[in-house]
Amino acid sequence: MLDGGERELSLREVFVQADAIRRLSGDVPTQDFALLRLLLAVLHDVLDGPQDTDEWAELWHSDDPFAGLPDYLDRHRQRFDLCHPTTPFFQVPGLTTGKDGVFPLNRLVADVPNGDPFFTTRFPGVQRLSFAEAARWLVHAHAFDTSGIKTGVLDDPRTTGGRAYPQGPAWAGNLGGVTVEGANLRETLLLNLIAPDSTQHNDLPTWRRPPDGPGTGDITHRPAGLRDLYTWQSRRVRLQADTDGVFGALLTYGDPLAPQNKHTVEPMTAWRRSRAQEKKHDAQLIYMPREHDPERAAWRGLAALLGADDRTAATAGGRPAEVLQPTLVHWLGRLENDGLLPDGKLVRLRTYGTVYGTQQSVVDEIVSDEVAMAVVLLDESDRQLTTCAVNAVSHAEEAVDVLGNLAHDLVVAAVANDKRRVQGDDKTVAEIARDQARDRAYGELDGQYRSWLAAIRPGGDPQELTATWQRAARREIVRLAEQLLTAAGERAWSGRMVQFKDGSERWVNTASAELRFRKQLNDALPYARPANTETGSDDSDA
Incomplete structure (x- = not known):
């Protein structure tokens, strides 16, 4: 009632x-x-x-x-x-x-x-x-x-x-x-x-x-x-x-x-x-x-x-x-x-x-x-406002994927990427870490998006609304990323040489993983990119 x-x-x-x-x-x-x-x-x-x-x-x-x-x-x-x-x-x-x-x-x-x-x-x-x-x-x-x-x-x-x-x-x-x-x-x-x-x-x-x-x-x-x-x-x-x-x-x-x-x-x-x-x-x-x-x-x-x-x-x-x-x-x-x-x-x-x-x-x-x-x-x-709301979901998904990549890279930098059985599927420990990071990110963004969507009113500027959402999403993703970086440990900071599926090899450590994360996040949320960022570095969030 x-x-x-x-x-x-x-x-x-x-x-x-x-x-x-x-x-x-x-x-x-x-x-x-x-x-x-x-x-x-x-x-x-x-x-x-x-x-x-x-x-x-x-x-x-x-x-x-x-x-x-x-x-x-x-x-x-x-x-x-x-x-x-x-x-x-x-x-x-x-x-x-x-x-x-x-x-x-x-x-x-x-x-x-x-x-x-x-x-x-x-x-x-x-x-x-x-x-x-x-x-x-x-x-x-x-x-x-x-x-x-x-x-x-x-x-x-x-x-x-x-x-x-x-x-x-x-x-x-x-x-x-x-x-x-x-x-x-x-x-x-x-x-x-x-x-x-x-x-x-x-x-x-x-x-x-x-x-x-x-x-x-x-x-x-x-x-x-x-x-x-x-x-x-x-x-x-x-x-x-x-x-x-x-x-x-x-x-x-x-x-x-x-x-x-x-x-x-x-x-x-x-x-x-x-x-x-x-x-x-x-x-x-x-x-x-x-x-x-x-x-x-x-x-x-x-x-x-x-x-x-x-x-x-x-x-x-x-x-x-x-x-x-x-x-x-x-x-x-x-x-x-x-x-x-x-x-x-x-x-x-x-x-x-x-x-x-x-x-x-x-x-x-x-x-x-x-x-x-x-x-x-x-x-x-x-459909301008509708398109804005639908696109904001895509922006969130891209940003969540970026966080998942960071979690994956931090595990790869620290340990051998062995496979484990999870719910009937064989997944590497890095893939498990990626899934966990993505799940948590969606949980944190859930309330943010619902509040942002409910606040849209007639006459709203789609570009400003997009910028508002991307800034809110970036804050949450960066906060979660900082927690992952802090918890990565010394082995991830030192890093190791990793061979990738295409046959290439490169040194992966916390610094390289973070750099990749910042660049990908700028691409995923361009309206929230810090003003001093041109090449992918992101001092304002460091």
């Missing part, structure tokens, strides 16, 4: 109190992503839109944009009933294996690691869930459930020997999810409420379709639109419950949805061209969702989120874009261009994702991050 508290609210209360809610706060971050899409599906269906930016603007300025929600929820009340005898919410009534038994809730709850239940507050497993918590995990399962062999159910033609064989993770598990967050949930819902380029007549949420049965439903020419997509039934589930809550869950595969070229439908992820998929499917052009790298903070991926692309090139016969921004970002750019959002308004781009392991049958990591920025950076008509 805006007052800092946390409350569990009903679906109706969420919309009624949207102005007082700061953000969703589920059991895991990916649950927030899944629940937001559920709320958006409800809102899209109530409004049957928005159809364009004009309709969106009316909602944005309305005193009560969610006025139609109570009546809508009353009309469809039974389809939102978690324990309804014939139409239970997001479930299949009568789903069975043909045998009685209780199915563990561990398969429904993503924060209980299969086989490794030690790093969880639910040790040794989940015995029972409240109805509200079970509802949240049910929505999450349809979005992020793992692949792997699952329980086979009766009347599902895919069942073989009592098993359902891998079909891939649930739909959102394929994505590098992106949403935009406003000052409260009301703003967040509206900012993510986009007008799609096209929608089929049968774009309906799952609660307005006939209840699913076991097996795959009729998914020809689907998803039909955002309402269909946001409530896609990737799984078939039946909760086992009594009057005190939920104590079991039968879960198996539902409707498959291949990720290839779904960029015209899915708005909440960036896309990358995949030549491997093009070769595999003998196709000219295939885009795949661009997943988040758990080792990279969100700001380091700004190029994929804000960088220029050309969505019309492929259809116009031009050269296809290698990367496509999320459609959501384009939508926000349209709102900004049309003057529907104030240039200085701050929003947060939030990222979500799941990293699966062992043939996508387990969850290894959950990715979640956010970056605050003014909406002027989303302006597609004047």
